[in-house]
Amino acid sequence: MSEDHGHDHAEIGPEDEHPGLQWDVSLSERAKRSLAMHELLIEKGVVTNEEVETASNNLRRRTPADGAKVVAKAWVDPEFKQRLLDDARAAVYELGYSLAHDAELSVVENTEDVHHVVVCTLCSCYPSSLLGPPPDWYKSFAYRQRTVIEPRSVMREFGLELSQDIQVRVVDSSADQRYLVLPERPAGTDGLTEEQLADLVTRDSMIGVTNPLSPEGAPIS
Amino acid sequence: MPGVHDRGGWPTDEMIDRSDHIWTDWEYKTHALVGALRFRELMNTDELRRGIEAIPSEDYEASSYYERWSRSLETILTEKGVLSTEEIDTKVKELEGRWESDS
Known part of the structure; x- marks a missing residue:
């Protein structure tokens, strides 16, 4: 993983600008489990970081x-x-x-x-x-x-x-x-x-x- | 009686809240993970749906949209043996430790 703190503002469009993505506070258990699965799947090579990034960009491609x-x-x-x-x-x-x-x-x-x-x-x-x-x-x-x-x-x-x-x-x-x-x-x-x-x-x-x-x-x- | 997800026509006086929340990073990641797994043919839309629709009623109603996705993701991945519950538990503790030491 290129980052371990998730401060990937660059991939978020300008319309989504907001101060500080909060990582370590107020994350629900479910949110933590999602982030855990994300890191595990990439570590294990089940998916690549690039594939996740591509999917994430695709999600924002259309308006x-x-x-x-x-x-x-x-x-x-x-x-x-x-x-x-x-x-x-x-x-x-x-x-x-x-x-x-x-x-x-x-x-x-x-x-x-x-x-x-x-x-x-x-x-x-x-x-x-x-x-x-x-x-x-x-x-x-x-x-x-x-x-x-x-x-x-x-x-x-x-x-x-x-x-x-x-x-x-x-x-x-x-x-x-x-x-x-x-x-x-x-x-x-x-x-x-x-x-x-x-x-x-x-x-x-x-x-x-x-x-x-x-x-x-x-x-x- | 319809399943908890099958909501068409359920009576309610609730107005429609038209405000949009700002997506957080974990929500993007959850959605994107399903996309990447779909690309790898490890998960499809119907499996995502089944995992969501299998959530017990009370939890379904108490969860946010991507919390339901996340739960389905875990259900499907553990069912397929791609990940285990214990592995995810361990990783959550590791992440918590990392955030703790960074803050």
């Missing part, structure tokens, strides 16, 4: 900006959009994104009549290959429990009040099947470039708990 590029492309290119809905894996590969080999991805389209929202009631399955790791709330018991029975009330907490005329479809992810929401393109965006459109696509709008931003940057409800 919601990646998913937003896919959505913006679908908004400006109807043929790409159709390919995305038909075979998401192949379509996102065109843009340089590779999905984890063991999880299929379906892109579900929001329209003026139908609104999709994604949950994983069993755990935390999420299209991380396009969005990065899920937010904490996505993994929370409250979100996992409530979304399948009261999605409108959940969305209301996120500031989205959907008309009763809009049908809500909740899609429940699994380890084998993940979902990304293709939000509806906001009105008044005809003059925007693909890049400008991508700025309107928030992480939460690709989970379906909100709509994308309006061209003025306000959440659309």
Whole structure:
């Protein structure tokens, strides 16, 4: 191991900056056992430090900006959009994104009549290959429990009040099947470039708990 | 009755806490270890899930997300004989000693 104290700030992105990773205080027993397994597995050569570093970097490689590029492309290119809905894996590969080999991805389209929202009631399955790791709330018991029975009330907490005329479809992810929401393109965006459109696509709008931003940057409800 | 992990539809009045915690180093390492083991074909997503879903209800609910991963990791690795509980116990003591002398 190149370090025995874990002060590997360099591998943590700027958005994660925080004073002093606390190692020796307030570590739970579980945390200590993880660190012990980490050191043992490398000592024994079961995995290499480089492999762990690579996996750690992979975890931070994707952010919601990646998913937003896919959505913006679908908004400006109807043929790409159709390919995305038909075979998401192949379509996102065109843009340089590779999905984890063991999880299929379906892109579900929001329209003026139908609104999709994604949950994983069993755990935390999420299209991380396009969005990065899920937010904490996505993994929370409250979100996992409530979304399948009261999605409108959940969305209301996120500031989205959907008309009763809009049908809500909740899609429940699994380890084998993940979902990304293709939000509806906001009105008044005809003059925007693909890049400008991508700025309107928030992480939460690709989970379906909100709509994308309006061209003025306000959440659309 | 569904397992403790199978939470869809369980009634609750709890609001959704939308704050995100800052990932600590051990959480990154736990996630990355599973990734590295997956790369070596020593562990897969279904095994990770099985290990998580086998955690007794009370512990499951009291644990943080990566504490559950960590527990599953230990379950699967000890089951496969890659590591033993005793080895991990010993290593924890060694690390504690090292942190003690460094602080």
